[in-house]
Amino acid sequence: MDRDLEQGRGRTGTVISAETASDIMQTAHLLADAARGETLRLFRSPELRPDNKAAQGFDPVTEADRASERAMRAILARRRPQDAILGEEYGATPGSSGLTWVLDPIDGTRAFMAGAPSWGVLIGVAGDSGPVYGIVDQPHLGERFEGGFGIARLTGREAQTPLACRTGVDLAQATLMTTYPEVGTADELAAFTRVARQVRLTRYGLDCYAYALLAAGHVDLVIEAGLQSYDVMAPIAVVQAAGGVVTDWKGGAAHGGGQIVAAASPALHAQALELLAGS
Structure with missing residues (x-):
C-alpha cells in the first residue's frame, strides 16, 4: 500500500x-x-x-x-x-x-x-x-x-x-498515438502536427488501448482533444500509477476531459507541451 x-x-x-x-x-x-x-x-x-x-x-x-x-x-x-x-x-x-x-x-x-x-x-x-x-x-x-x-x-x-512507463526516450525516438488523424479543431490539429513531425512514429485508432500501451511501456505519448471525463478518468489513474504524466495541453488537470497529453516521463511531457503551445 x-x-x-x-x-x-x-x-x-x-x-x-x-x-x-x-x-x-x-x-x-x-x-x-x-x-x-x-x-x-x-x-x-x-x-x-x-x-x-x-x-x-x-x-x-x-x-x-x-x-x-x-x-x-x-x-x-x-x-x-x-x-x-x-x-x-x-x-x-x-x-x-x-x-x-x-x-x-x-x-x-x-x-x-x-x-x-x-x-x-x-x-x-x-x-x-x-x-x-x-x-x-x-x-x-x-x-x-x-x-x-x-x-x-x-x-x-x-x-x-x-506496469511501468518507458523512460529515457527523447522526443525524436518517441512513439505517439491518437485516436483520429483529424485531431479536434483546425488549431488543435496544427498543434498535434507540430509534435507528430518531431517523433519517430505516429499511429492512430486505438482509443483507450493507447493509454494502456503507454502504461505498459510500449508507447511514449498519447495526445487527444475533445474527450469527456468518462473517456479519461480510468486511463489517467493507470498511466499515473505506472509512472507517467497526464495533463491538459496547458499542464493543468486533465480528468475533466478536453485536450489530453499523456507522456511516459516528465521530460517528454515538457517537450510535448512546448510544441503544443506553439513554441
Missing part, C-alpha cells in the same frame, strides 16, 4: 482507508468481469445493431454499451450505494461518500463495430480532485490494466506483470 493511503489520504486529497480501498478494488474487478460478459456476448456478432445517438454525424451506441453499463450499475447499487456514478450511457447518479465511479462501458464503439480488439471497458474512481483508481479492461484479449492505491499491474489470461 502506498504511503499516501497508509496515512489515510489518497493522492487527490480524498480520505480513503485501507479497508475502503480494498473494497473499491474488489468491486471494480466485479464490474469489469460483468462488463466482459455483456460486451463479448455481442462482439463480432451478426446480431450487433448499432444506433446513432448524434443529431449530426455518427456517434454509435450498441446494446452491448447499454448492457455493459447496466450490469456495472447493478453491482454498484448492491455493493457501494453511497457512491456517485457518472456513466456515458445513463448519466449521473448522486452519492454521499465523496467518491464517484466514472464508467465508459465501451470506449471505442467504432472499433467494437468493426471487430477490432482495441476497444475497452473503462472503470475509474474519482475523489474530490481527480482519479484515485482505474481499470482499463480489454475483454477480447483478456487484458486488464489496473492502477491506483500503490498498484500498477497488467493481468492477462496466464500471467500478471507490473
Whole structure:
C-alpha cells in the first residue's frame, strides 16, 4: 500500500482507508468481469445493431454499451450505494461518500463495430480532485490494466506483470498515438502536427488501448482533444500509477476531459507541451 493511503489520504486529497480501498478494488474487478460478459456476448456478432445517438454525424451506441453499463450499475447499487456514478450511457447518479465511479462501458464503439480488439471497458474512481483508481479492461484479449492505491499491474489470461512507463526516450525516438488523424479543431490539429513531425512514429485508432500501451511501456505519448471525463478518468489513474504524466495541453488537470497529453516521463511531457503551445 502506498504511503499516501497508509496515512489515510489518497493522492487527490480524498480520505480513503485501507479497508475502503480494498473494497473499491474488489468491486471494480466485479464490474469489469460483468462488463466482459455483456460486451463479448455481442462482439463480432451478426446480431450487433448499432444506433446513432448524434443529431449530426455518427456517434454509435450498441446494446452491448447499454448492457455493459447496466450490469456495472447493478453491482454498484448492491455493493457501494453511497457512491456517485457518472456513466456515458445513463448519466449521473448522486452519492454521499465523496467518491464517484466514472464508467465508459465501451470506449471505442467504432472499433467494437468493426471487430477490432482495441476497444475497452473503462472503470475509474474519482475523489474530490481527480482519479484515485482505474481499470482499463480489454475483454477480447483478456487484458486488464489496473492502477491506483500503490498498484500498477497488467493481468492477462496466464500471467500478471507490473506496469511501468518507458523512460529515457527523447522526443525524436518517441512513439505517439491518437485516436483520429483529424485531431479536434483546425488549431488543435496544427498543434498535434507540430509534435507528430518531431517523433519517430505516429499511429492512430486505438482509443483507450493507447493509454494502456503507454502504461505498459510500449508507447511514449498519447495526445487527444475533445474527450469527456468518462473517456479519461480510468486511463489517467493507470498511466499515473505506472509512472507517467497526464495533463491538459496547458499542464493543468486533465480528468475533466478536453485536450489530453499523456507522456511516459516528465521530460517528454515538457517537450510535448512546448510544441503544443506553439513554441
